Amino acid sequence: MYIIVVGGGKVGYYLTKTLVNEGYEVFLVEKNPAKVQVYRDRFGAIVMQGDGAEVATLAAAGAGRADVVIAVTGDDEDNLVICQMARERFRVRRTIARVNNPKNEELFRKLGIDVTVSQTNVILSIIEQQIPERPFVHLMALRHADLAIVEAKVAEDSPVIHQPIWQLELPPEVIITAILRHGELIIPTGQTVIEPGDELFIVTKQQREAELRELLTGPPA
Amino acid sequence: MRIVIVGCGRVGSRVATEFAAEGHRISIVDQRQESFRRLPERFPGQLVLGTGIDEDVLRSAGIESADVFIAVTEDDNTNIMAAQIAQVVYRVPKVILRIYDPERAEVYRGLGLTVICPTRTVADMIEQQVREGHPTRVSD
Numbered sequence: 001m002y003i004i005v006v007g008g009g010k011v012g013y014y015l016t017k018t019l020v021n022e023g024y025e026v027f028l029v030e031k032n033p034a035k036v037q038v039y040r041d042r043f044g045a046i047v048m049q050g051d052g053a054e055v056a057t058l059a060a061a062g063a064g065r066a067d068v069v070i071a072v073t074g075d076d077e078d079n080l081v082i083c084q085m086a087r088e089r090f091r092v093r094r095t096i097a098r099v100n101n102p103k104n105e106e107l108f109r110k111l112g113i114d115v116t117v118s119q120t121n122v123i124l125s126i127i128e129q130q131i132p133e134r135p136f137v138h139l140m141a142l143r144h145a146d147l148a149i150v151e152a153k154v155a156e157d158s159p160v161i162h163q164p165i166w167q168l169e170l171p172p173e174v175i176i177t178a179i180l181r182h183g184e185l186i187i188p189t190g191q192t193v194i195e196p197g198d199e200l201f202i203v204t205k206q207q208r209e210a211e212l213r214e215l216l217t218g219p220p221a
Numbered sequence: 222m223r224i225v226i227v228g229c230g231r232v233g234s235r236v237a238t239e240f241a242a243e244g245h246r247i248s249i250v251d252q253r254q255e256s257f258r259r260l261p262e263r264f265p266g267q268l269v270l271g272t273g274i275d276e277d278v279l280r281s282a283g284i285e286s287a288d289v290f291i292a293v294t295e296d297d298n299t300n301i302m303a304a305q306i307a308q309v310v311y312r313v314p315k316v317i318l319r320i321y322d323p324e325r326a327e328v329y330r331g332l333g334l335t336v337i338c339p340t341r342t343v344a345d346m347i348e349q350q351v352r353e354g355h356p357t358r359v360s361d
Binding site: 022053054055056075076077078080081084085088101107109110135 | 262274275276296297298299302305306309310322324325328331332
């Protein structure tokens with residue numbers, strides 16, 4: 001599930017922070033370069049400077065593969081256009097707009113915006129209902145070298161349980177960097193045995209992600 | 222005709238003035254009082270102070286009985302939202318808007334609005350002028 005948030009005011013900031021913490025793949029677009037600098041220090045490379053209503057910005061943010069675009073700027077006209085551009089140009093299936101003037105809620109719905117909301121907590125509850133929990137989450141793409149950090153929760157029926165890491169047929173260019181087990185962080189070695197319920201933090205080349213997912217969660221249903 | 226214009230900049234004020242001179246009923250909306258200074262002294266139309274994306278403001282400008290709606294503020298997104306209110310909520314028969322960004326212009330043209338994109342138009346005209354002359358420098 002890939003979510004693009006446009007607008008780095010208070011709503012956008014806390015929304016992004018919360019979504020990242022929940023394990024969603026998130027990207028934040030903000031106009032103001034000074035804010036972008038601050039957010040980069042906090043969130044890393046998932047923040048970009050740009051005008052979210054522009055095609056070039058949306059394309060660079062990866063709107064082509066986004067499942068949800070959420071426009072939460074302080075201006076209703078901008079939120080409307082961001083959502084419409086995402087839908088019309090990039091076929092984004094779900095668009096959510098923050099409505100600053102409550103009178104605009106009905107209008108936005110008439111104009112094809114899927115969901116309109118006026119408060120951060122409402123946005124969060126809607127997203128949480130609509131996005132099912134996932135065992136394998138892309139945490140972030142690193143700016144350089146095509147790397148990604150992913151988090152994988154090892155299920156009871158995972159093909160890798162009770163195996164030491166050296167025995168796993170991990171794809172090349174993939175490293176399990178840390179394991180969270182019963183609230184404790186383990187830095188694994190080849191001898192470390194994977195147990196059900198483990199949360200694995202993995203650094204991987206982006207093109208290896210699909211292979212890795214299949215190894216850990218089994219072939220796609 | 223009853224014409225509602227949002228944005229009293231150079232373009233809006235000029236269009237308002239010309240159509241008013243022909244006897245049409247004009248309402249012009251702008252959120253800054255000083256913008257109305259661009260209109261001639263005895264402008265016969267209605268001046269409405271407020272934002273063109275507020276339905277209450279648009280109703281007081283007579284959008285419900287408008288034949289033509291024109292959105293020409295400096296902000297593309299404001300024009301787009303105002304135009305869609307006119308098109309979808311009030312079903313104004315003719316809705317014209319200016320969008321500077323050519324990509325955005327194309328998207329909203331596809332949604333049944335009459336979009337004028339000055340960026341594209343001017344670029345095309347310049348290109349045509351350059352090509353027409355086939356200018357080549359003759360070396361001496």
